Amino acid sequence: MLSPVLTLSTVFSRFNLLREPSFPRFVRTLRTHLRQHQRQKLIWSPLISPVNSPAVGLSNYSFHSLDAETRISGTGDDLVVLGIETSCDDTAAAVVRGNGEILSQVVSSQADLLARYGGVAPKMAEEAHSQVIDQVVEQALGKANLTEMDLSAVAVTIGPGLSLCLRVGVRKARKIAGKFNLSMVGVHHMEAHALVARLIERDLQFPFLALLISGGHNLLVLALDLGQYIQLGTTIDDAIGEAYDKTARWLGLDMRRGGGPALEELAQEGDAESIKFSIPMKQHKDCNFSYAGLKTQVRLAIESKKVKAEIPISSASCEDRSSRADIAASFQRVAVLHLEERCDRAIEWALKIQPSIKYLVVSGGVASNKYVRTRLNQIVKKKGLQLVCPPPSLCTDNGVMVAWTGIEHFRLGRFDPPPPANEPDDSVFDLRPRWPLGEEYAEGRSEARSLRRARIHPSLTSIIQASLQQQS
Numbered sequence: 001m002l003s004p005v006l007t008l009s010t011v012f013s014r015f016n017l018l019r020e021p022s023f024p025r026f027v028r029t030l031r032t033h034l035r036q037h038q039r040q041k042l043i044w045s046p047l048i049s050p051v052n053s054p055a056v057g058l059s060n061y062s063f064h065s066l067d068a069e070t071r072i073s074g075t076g077d078d079l080v081v082l083g084i085e086t087s088c089d090d091t092a093a094a095v096v097r098g099n100g101e102i103l104s105q106v107v108s109s110q111a112d113l114l115a116r117y118g119g120v121a122p123k124m125a126e127e128a129h130s131q132v133i134d135q136v137v138e139q140a141l142g143k144a145n146l147t148e149m150d151l152s153a154v155a156v157t158i159g160p161g162l163s164l165c166l167r168v169g170v171r172k173a174r175k176i177a178g179k180f181n182l183s184m185v186g187v188h189h190m191e192a193h194a195l196v197a198r199l200i201e202r203d204l205q206f207p208f209l210a211l212l213i214s215g216g217h218n219l220l221v222l223a224l225d226l227g228q229y230i231q232l233g234t235t236i237d238d239a240i241g242e243a244y245d246k247t248a249r250w251l252g253l254d255m256r257r258g259g260g261p262a263l264e265e266l267a268q269e270g271d272a273e274s275i276k277f278s279i280p281m282k283q284h285k286d287c288n289f290s291y292a293g294l295k296t297q298v299r300l301a302i303e304s305k306k307v308k309a310e311i312p313i314s315s316a317s318c319e320d321r322s323s324r325a326d327i328a329a330s331f332q333r334v335a336v337l338h339l340e341e342r343c344d345r346a347i348e349w350a351l352k353i354q355p356s357i358k359y360l361v362v363s364g365g366v367a368s369n370k371y372v373r374t375r376l377n378q379i380v381k382k383k384g385l386q387l388v389c390p391p392p393s394l395c396t397d398n399g400v401m402v403a404w405t406g407i408e409h410f411r412l413g414r415f416d417p418p419p420p421a422n423e424p425d426d427s428v429f430d431l432r433p434r435w436p437l438g439e440e441y442a443e444g445r446s447e448a449r450s451l452r453r454a455r456i457h458p459s460l461t462s463i464i465q466a467s468l469q470q471q472s
Contacts, residue, residue, distance in 0.1 A: 079098030079152045082403060083095075084137065084155070087162065092398045094402070104141070126167070156402065158431055158435075159432025160216075167429060183417060184415060185405075186416065188435060194223060195408055196394050196404055197389075199394075209222055210362075212363055215366075218233070218240055219231065219233070220234075223361075227414070232350065232441050243298075252309040253313050260365065270330070275301055279338055280293050291338070347383045367390070368395045
């Protein structure tokens with residue numbers, strides 16, 4: 001059954017490989033075949049489907065022939081890829097060369113909107129993206145001293161994220177690719193956060209362990225190869241970045257430069273041992289994350305201290321500021337302790353699977369936090385590994401990580417054909433607001449978060465069991 005597929009295609013869409021990470025032998029065979037048959041031009045494109053058509057999946061994919069005029073300029077270091085990122089609240093674009101040279105990077109922040117609405121408002125974020133996307137892309141090309149005709153391909157984030165926001169970036173990418181007959185690469189946002197470390201640390205080879213921490217996601221993944229990931233732990237409710245933002249807002253901090261940086265700065269003034277917050281999920285011996293309970297503890301502490309968020313930190317009294325700083329420091333200590341515990345266990349699991357692992361990559365917006373880096377570096381050193389963190393400008397959402405991920409997949413033939421130059425307005429894009437990265441590690445499945453008994457207080461267990469025995 002495998003050989004007919006292999007003889008049909010030399011340029012196979014990356015989506016099949018991302019959705020089937022459990023077949024490493026198939027992936028290796030496919031790669032070998034791709035190298036041997038570079039002249040054939042057939043690929044699968046899941047990026048667009050007509051209105052009311054069934055969702056594209058492994059069972060109903062279709063192959064499309066590339067015509068002779070399709071322009072593929074460069075296959076190695078001379079590749080030039082435009083990356084577009086609009087998954088949440090930043091509009092970003094960048095141009096990156098195949099040798100890792102960053103030709104340009106442009107980011108338009110929605111910090112004012114975040115401060116005004118107290119968080120991300122999807123519809124407002126979509127409108128903000130729409131207003132600046134053309135300008136951001138033009139600036140990225142201008143700073144690189146290039147035009148669309150100089151590009152090899154366009155890479156764009158298609159998930160996970162807010163569908164309204166993702167649509168803006170995908171629409172722009174398809175417009176450029178269609179007009180200039182460019183191939184496209186649909187990028188997984190969290191995979192891009194992990195892979196950008198390979199742009200910075202050129203010695204970073206697979207396999208490696210990655211901790212991805214941002215406002216919407218916490219992930220611990222074992223990266224076996226490009227497109228092959230084992231998920232060791234994930235967020236079961238709120239991510240650490242969201243907890244940072246909420247705590248900063250409750251403390252009346254200036255949100256225009258981000259809740260995380262504002263809270264980290266205030267925490268330096270406080271006593272991290274002053275408030276005894278409980279470490280989340282201490283009883284669960286897995287690698288999953290939960291910050292909802294810690295948020296509740298913080299909110300109760302703020303209420304007990306009678307902190308009024310409507311009074312900005314800049315106008316707070318010395319005593320009030322001190323109370324806020326103590327809460328910030330205590331929160332940060334416990335929030336990061338939770339990361340440390342999970343990373344420590346994940347390293348043990350990862351080394352059992354792949355003893356050759358040498359690196360832990362920490363990326364995502366929260367990886368910009370110096371306190372987080374310092375604490376995790378101590379854990380990594382104890383385990384005999386090395387910590388790799390991209391610079392802060394590449395930890396937060398950016399176009400460089402999207403372009404580089406596009407380059408990595410493009411080199412292996414995982415791209416999609418140019419869309420029609422005049423694409424119908426009613427076309428349905430392949431957006432993936434919820435898109436798992438890799439398959440779940442068996443030992444990482446926590447019964448406690450899936451069974452109702454996890455919500456029952458332990459002291460009630462014997463009473464319930466006795467009642468059930470009487471009924472039987």
